[in-house]
Amino acid sequence: MENNNLKAFLSNNPVMILFLAACPALAATTNVVAGLVMAAAVFCILVLSSLVMALLGKVSSSYVRLPLAVVVTAGFASMANMLIAAFVPNASSMLGVYVAVCAMNAMIVLKGAVASDGGVGESLKSAVVSGLEFALLVVVMAIVREVLGLGTFAGMKLSFMSTLVVPVLAKTSGSFIVFSILLAVSNCFKKEAK
Amino acid sequence: MANNKTIQALLLVAVFVVMAALVLVLNIFTAPLIEANAQGAELEPLYGVMPEASGFEKLELDGVPETVSSVWKENGGLGYVVRCATNKGFTGDYIELTVAITVDGKISGISLDSYPETKDFGQDTYPATFMGQDSTLAGTSIVAGVTYSSSAFRNAVADAFEALISNGLIKAGVKEPSQVISEMLPVVFKTAANPAGIAQISEFSSAVAGVKGAWKTNNGIGVAYWYENGDDYLVIFNSSLSYKVFDLESNDVTSSFDAAVAESLSSEAAGKMSKVASKDKRKVAKLVSEDSVLEQISVDGVFNSVATVFRADSASGTYYCFTCRPYGFSNETMVIYVVLDSNGLIYTFNADELIIEAEYFSAYTLEPTSYKAGFVGLGPSWSGDEAVISGATMTSQAVRCAIDDAFEAFGAVAGGNN
Numbered sequence: 001m002e003n004n005n006l007k008a009f010l011s012n013n014p015v016m017i018l019f020l021a022a023c024p025a026l027a028a029t030t031n032v033v034a035g036l037v038m039a040a041a042v043f044c045i046l047v048l049s050s051l052v053m054a055l056l057g058k059v060s061s062s063y064v065r066l067p068l069a070v071v072v073t074a075g076f077a078s079m080a081n082m083l084i085a086a087f088v089p090n091a092s093s094m095l096g097v098y099v100a101v102c103a104m105n106a107m108i109v110l111k112g113a114v115a116s117d118g119g120v121g122e123s124l125k126s127a128v129v130s131g132l133e134f135a136l137l138v139v140v141m142a143i144v145r146e147v148l149g150l151g152t153f154a155g156m157k158l159s160f161m162s163t164l165v166v167p168v169l170a171k172t173s174g175s176f177i178v179f180s181i182l183l184a185v186s187n188c189f190k191k192e193a194k
Numbered sequence: 195m196a197n198n199k200t201i202q203a204l205l206l207v208a209v210f211v212v213m214a215a216l217v218l219v220l221n222i223f224t225a226p227l228i229e230a231n232a233q234g235a236e237l238e239p240l241y242g243v244m245p246e247a248s249g250f251e252k253l254e255l256d257g258v259p260e261t262v263s264s265v266w267k268e269n270g271g272l273g274y275v276v277r278c279a280t281n282k283g284f285t286g287d288y289i290e291l292t293v294a295i296t297v298d299g300k301i302s303g304i305s306l307d308s309y310p311e312t313k314d315f316g317q318d319t320y321p322a323t324f325m326g327q328d329s330t331l332a333g334t335s336i337v338a339g340v341t342y343s344s345s346a347f348r349n350a351v352a353d354a355f356e357a358l359i360s361n362g363l364i365k366a367g368v369k370e371p372s373q374v375i376s377e378m379l380p381v382v383f384k385t386a387a388n389p390a391g392i393a394q395i396s397e398f399s400s401a402v403a404g405v406k407g408a409w410k411t412n413n414g415i416g417v418a419y420w421y422e423n424g425d426d427y428l429v430i431f432n433s434s435l436s437y438k439v440f441d442l443e444s445n446d447v448t449s450s451f452d453a454a455v456a457e458s459l460s461s462e463a464a465g466k467m468s469k470v471a472s473k474d475k476r477k478v479a480k481l482v483s484e485d486s487v488l489e490q491i492s493v494d495g496v497f498n499s500v501a502t503v504f505r506a507d508s509a510s511g512t513y514y515c516f517t518c519r520p521y522g523f524s525n526e527t528m529v530i531y532v533v534l535d536s537n538g539l540i541y542t543f544n545a546d547e548l549i550i551e552a553e554y555f556s557a558y559t560l561e562p563t564s565y566k567a568g569f570v571g572l573g574p575s576w577s578g579d580e581a582v583i584s585g586a587t588m589t590s591q592a593v594r595c596a597i598d599d600a601f602e603a604f605g606a607v608a609g610g611n612n
Contacts, residue, residue, distance in 0.1 A: 056209070064202045068209055075213030079220050086224035089231035 035142025039135035050127035243303030259353035276354035315340035328367030329355035385416035414468030518596035532600035558585035
């Protein structure tokens with residue numbers, strides 16, 4: 001049972017299934033620290049947006065939920081951007097515009113919009129799972145790309161990797177290669193989960 | 195229903211106001227931290243080259259070279275730090291560096307902050323050779339084999355000095371005549387420089403009295419002398435032994451130069467030139483009609499890559515055939531033929547070998563027949579884009595240089611021989 005849940009967790013990643021939020025997943029994964037910060041930011045924005053939208057669910061009509069979700073997500077994305085710039089400036093410069101772009105992150109906005117339909121507990125649970133799935137993907141991609149593409153881990157040089165580096169993995173094209181491989185792995189889990 | 199819509203609209207506005215208020219409050223707390231971080235990041239490279247600095251003030255200076263990104267004054271009076279970015283390297287991507295210059299005009303710290311190219315020019319060790327140098331940079335040199343990148347680095351450092359000197363912040367170092375001559379040579383004598391302006395010369399010893407330095411150009415069609423008789427002069431000869439003389443201020447003093455000395459230098463220079471005329475004549479004869487009569491024209495007053503000029507008179511008209519020897523990839527001499535009609539438009543274009551060897555950054559794309567045909571009919575106002583060979587930047591620049599030089603030479607020779 002637990003094994004099936006894990007496989008479902010690994011194969012139901014919204015980035016892998018619908019390619020939602022693929023942009024930051026591809027762009028913010030050249031460094032493990034940047035990947036972790038991005039994952040934490042998306043997790044927090046996702047959970048807080050879903051929580052607020054779930055609380056507003058009883059008083060909001062269906063036709064204002066999407067604009068409400070956009071406003072709420074944009075607000076939390078702006079706050080996350082400021083906090084990262086203030087307290088993790090190095091990661092902020094590595095992530096560039098991609099934290100602010102979370103304001104228009106389809107995964108978060110849609111999650112927020114549908115959160116109004118369910119109860120607070122259910123919405124939070126869904127947001128936490130999606131956030132962890134996104135975090136897992138980003139962190140794994142960042143580790144693979146940084147270690148194999150640059151021969152470093154969190155900026156620290158790995159001497160044993162000096163002759164094994166594949167520089168293309170650290171470039172934009174490399175992010176698509178790693179993403180494709182992880183997509184294939186995810187599909188394997190999906191088949192097994194069925 | 196209308197009432198519900200109003201409530202929903204008010205809800206949207208209320209949520210917007212609450213979120214905006216939260217962002218505003220957070221901004222009040224984080225803005226000073228973000229500003230401090232930004233300033234710290236900006237100042238970090240400055241402290242890297244001047245660690246004993248007590249603080250920096252950014253200066254807004256007039257007329258600084260475009261390679262200079264910012265100039266900072268150290269608050270304790272130690273000197274200045276200049277940040278530079280140049281795209282004059284091999285690939286055209288930006289090389290960034292930071293240089294600390296003391297108030298007495300000497301480099302006290304230097305760092306290469308960003309080097310996007312793959313070929314190593316000793317980026318870990320080369321910058322250290324600039325320590326202690328004044329604005330003359332007399333003790334520094336270009337790295338053989340990586341001339342574009344090292345030259346770009348050196349020129350950026352020179353620009354850093356220029357920014358401070360031109361604004362009266364430090365005094366310029368005094369250059370020795372030998373340095374003035376070596377810097378002037380590629381500027382006034384195009385034959386002696388590749389398209390990037392880097393000298394392509396070999397030294398030889400001269401038997402003429404008063405000569406302190408003698409060089410022949412690597413393409414074999416030019417000779418230069420540093421002559422001294424109380425004053426210092428740079429004397430340059432082209433393949434027709436036409437000459438020009440410059441003083442150390444780059445003024446043309448040919449008319450007042452001792453004719454007897456010029457004659458002696460000319461005799462020696464003639465022996466140093468490559469004998470290319472007969473070979474060039476055979477080549478250009480194939481480029482114009484068979485019935486044409488070729489006559490060699492002297493390239494007086496032309497000091498660029500044009501080696502020989504022939505006038506071809508035929509039943510179909512008069513043509514001017516220019517044989518150019520610019521420097522291509524790896525500074526190898528290319529031989530390029532440009533034939534212009536009597537109106538100065540390109541009649542035909544050819545080259546002994548367009549791609550001397552594969553350029554090391556990427557594979558080139560070239561279809562020689564259509565590439566050569568693409569020049570036909572072009573005049574002096576051509577854009578230069580027709581010379582571009584994707585993946586072969588140096589070769590493209592050499593072709594462009596050759597065609598521009600042919601047009602320049604046409605203006606000089608056709609008028610008097612038409």
